Amino acid sequence: ENGTMFSVFTRTDPDAPKAKGISCIMVHKGTPGFQVSRHLKKMGYRGIRTSELIFEDARVPLENLLGGKNEGFPMIMSALEGGRINVAARSVGLARAAFEDSVRYAQQRETFGKPLAQHQLIAAKLAEMATRIEASKLLTYQAATMKAAGKRCDLEAGMAKFMASETAEFCASEAIQVHGGMGYIQELPVERYFRDSKLLVVGEGSNEIQRLIIAKR
Known part of the structure; x- marks a missing residue:
């Protein structure tokens, strides 16, 4: 219903200036600590579902890193x-x-x-x-x-x-x-x-x- 794989752009280096500390990480559906909490009601474009994602101490393996570490912003x-x-x-x-x-x-x-x-x-x-x-x-x-x-x-x-x-x-x-x-x-x-x-x-x-x-x- 909500897909099985999510590409998440997150800050992996909090000390890096501006956008240089962002990485892209693939998160599988069912990962402990990760859930799709609710579907947001929108003014339009209702044919495309928009949902709220919740991460609570969710951990993913290093192999889920897409591209290099801190190279998410250029992507x-x-x-x-x-x-x-x-x-x-x-x-x-x-x-x-x-x-x-x-x-x-x-x-x-x-x-x-x-x-x-x-x-x-x-x-x-x-x-x-x-x-x-x-x-x-x-x-x-x-x-x-x-x-x-x-x-x-x-x-x-x-x-x-x-x-x-x-x-x-x-x-x-x-x-x-x-x-x-x-x-x-x-x-x-x-x-x-x-x-x-x-x-x-x-x-x-x-x-x-x-x-x-x-x-x-």
């Missing part, structure tokens, strides 16, 4: 480029879903004798959603292409993650506006897009961090 950093590209891609997908649902609803729903899509304010919302999605997609493709070629892409990955996740949040919010009151009802997936989009903005380094990375480069 974390090496995964961030791919992780941020992953978030960017998921953000584009969420934004497209919100956009496509909005287009479909705006074409079907009629007010004042014509479809919503023919009202200028609604049409403008759809146009901006489409433009932001396309820009986010291109940034994501660029970062993914560089990553696949083995090139450094921390800047491009940060830009893609920043732009795409902001776009996902924007499109999810605008989708609710297009749907009106129905967008707030759980019968439609629009409210879920809105809840799920927030994790994309804060996950894999918040967008405040992405701004700092971009500014420093």
Whole structure:
């Protein structure tokens, strides 16, 4: 139910400066002193379980050390480029879903004798959603292409993650506006897009961090 192996990043040298004393240790399910205590209730992304882990004098053999001792932080950093590209891609997908649902609803729903899509304010919302999605997609493709070629892409990955996740949040919010009151009802997936989009903005380094990375480069 909760997996059989857990990768845990923990401080193994309390006297080391900043992040240099962190190691990655593999912990098996059933290890004495280790347990999954409870599943956390989240605003969104409920399809992925998030649980609280408790360690009480849990001991693991030295062979469970993944990589070298105190070398965990570089492992974390090496995964961030791919992780941020992953978030960017998921953000584009969420934004497209919100956009496509909005287009479909705006074409079907009629007010004042014509479809919503023919009202200028609604049409403008759809146009901006489409433009932001396309820009986010291109940034994501660029970062993914560089990553696949083995090139450094921390800047491009940060830009893609920043732009795409902001776009996902924007499109999810605008989708609710297009749907009106129905967008707030759980019968439609629009409210879920809105809840799920927030994790994309804060996950894999918040967008405040992405701004700092971009500014420093």
